[in-house]
Amino acid sequence: MLRLELVTPSGALADTSVDELRLPGTLGELGVLPGHRPLLAALRSGVLAWRCGSQETTLAIGPGFAKVGALDSVLVVTERALRADQIDLDAARRALAASQTALQQWSAPLTNADDTPDPQYAALLDALRWAEAQIGAAASATGPR
Amino acid sequence: MPALKDIRRRIASVKSTQKITRAMKLVAAAKLRRAQGAIVGARPYARKVAEIVAELALRAERTQHPLLADREPQRVLLVVLSADRGLCGAFNTNIIRATEHFREQLSAAGQTAQLVVVGRKGRDYYRYRRVALEDYLPGVDTNSAIPRAEALAALVSDHFISGQVDRVCVVYTAFKSAMSQAVAVEQLLPVVPAARTGGDEAPLDFLYEPSERELLATMLPIYVRVELQRAALEAIASEHGARMTAMENATTNAAEMARSLTLEYNKARQTSITKELLEIIAGAEALR
Numbered sequence: 001m002l003r004l005e006l007v008t009p010s011g012a013l014a015d016t017s018v019d020e021l022r023l024p025g026t027l028g029e030l031g032v033l034p035g036h037r038p039l040l041a042a043l044r045s046g047v048l049a050w051r052c053g054s055q056e057t058t059l060a061i062g063p064g065f066a067k068v069g070a071l072d073s074v075l076v077v078t079e080r081a082l083r084a085d086q087i088d089l090d091a092a093r094r095a096l097a098a099s100q101t102a103l104q105q106w107s108a109p110l111t112n113a114d115d116t117p118d119p120q121y122a123a124l125l126d127a128l129r130w131a132e133a134q135i136g137a138a139a140s141a142t143g144p145r
Numbered sequence: 146m147p148a149l150k151d152i153r154r155r156i157a158s159v160k161s162t163q164k165i166t167r168a169m170k171l172v173a174a175a176k177l178r179r180a181q182g183a184i185v186g187a188r189p190y191a192r193k194v195a196e197i198v199a200e201l202a203l204r205a206e207r208t209q210h211p212l213l214a215d216r217e218p219q220r221v222l223l224v225v226l227s228a229d230r231g232l233c234g235a236f237n238t239n240i241i242r243a244t245e246h247f248r249e250q251l252s253a254a255g256q257t258a259q260l261v262v263v264g265r266k267g268r269d270y271y272r273y274r275r276v277a278l279e280d281y282l283p284g285v286d287t288n289s290a291i292p293r294a295e296a297l298a299a300l301v302s303d304h305f306i307s308g309q310v311d312r313v314c315v316v317y318t319a320f321k322s323a324m325s326q327a328v329a330v331e332q333l334l335p336v337v338p339a340a341r342t343g344g345d346e347a348p349l350d351f352l353y354e355p356s357e358r359e360l361l362a363t364m365l366p367i368y369v370r371v372e373l374q375r376a377a378l379e380a381i382a383s384e385h386g387a388r389m390t391a392m393e394n395a396t397t398n399a400a401e402m403a404r405s406l407t408l409e410y411n412k413a414r415q416t417s418i419t420k421e422l423l424e425i426i427a428g429a430e431a432l433r
Binding site for chain 2: 038
């Protein structure tokens with residue numbers, strides 16, 4: 001069993017034992033099973049899912065970090081997280097469409113003069129990923145139809 | 146013997162002051178409830194972010210990121226979180242006293258302190274004493290804590306990375322309860338690495354994804370922001386707690402004062418009635 005702690009700025013969202021965990025890493029999805037090597041990973045907006053027995057739980061989470069420590073303890077910190085039943089699917093779809101249109105129409109350079117990403121562009125990408133994460137989490141919670 | 150009218154006027158004034166302090170107490174209590182919710186929610190997040198950063202900093206080379214640079218502290222930047230308003234007991238006094246104490250320690254060690262003051266009361270203190278401030282930001286409330294912390298984070302990171310200061314400390318009031326708050330001075334930068342527990346436990350060999358350098362680059366700015374945000378929320382909750390307690394005491398004191406003044410008034414009234422009676426009787430006697 002893994003001990004999972006999920007913490008956001010508005011409080012701890014979960015502190016439970018799970019059998020298996022899937023995290024949205026910046027480099028791709030990460031699966032964590034008991035006995036995993038110690039790991040520090042950056043997370044991007046995406047779907048966080050865990051399984052406890054036969055019960056699956058999915059959440060949409062924002063950018064954050066995960067630490068897999070000794071004794072199978074997993075710590076996930078993220079700026080925001082929503083349980084599947086808290087997601088407003090219509091609002092997420094609208095946000096997705098809006099950010100997609102805005103990104104398609106983006107014409108300014110992607111980076112500033114000093115090679116840092118343009119903050120507005122980054123914010124748009126962030127909004128897009130967050131909307132995708134919410135839709136993804138809501139979809140996997142209801143299961144394939 | 147004070148004139149009756151004077152006492153009456155004082156009673157009225159004490160009672161109207163009491164009305165004000167009671168209203169302020171109720172306002173502070175309402176604001177405290179919100180601020181307390183915010184800090185209680187923010188604490189675990191800040192603690193976990195700090196935990197991960199301390200873990201990273203323990204293993205990382207100090208050269209891996211500019212916010213880790215461990216230089217000989219010559220110039221120290223103090224972020225002082227005071228309030229905009231007074232009437233909150235010793236809240237501002239305590240913050241300023243702790244800052245001054247820390248400044249003395251620094252100058253005794255041959256280091257110079259620069260001040261970034263948040264809140265009007267702190268600024269007024271240093272303005273009166275003609276101490277130049279590095280920067281001043283208006284006081285925070287629960288709504289402005291996040292943007293203010295972001296501005297502060299950008300400010301201190303800039304100063305630290307550009308080498309203008311070698312160390313950044315935050316002076317704030319840690320919230321325990323409405324009745325008790327304690328001033329805390331904490332080092333923000335360079336990041337303090339996690340203490341090796343005992344030394345018998347082999348440090349965990351962490352896998353990093355993406356690289357250690359990239360993790361530090363994303364994590365450290367978030368850490369600075371989250372820590373400042375937490376300190377700001379602690380300060381806000383403390384301010385309202387201190388004000389609520391102070392106004393509670395003021396209301397009780399005003400009630401006590403009104404009571405003793407009323408007593409004095411009644412005595413004075415009694416005395417003057419007795420005196421008048423005596424005068425009338427004496428006059429009547431004289432006419433006989």
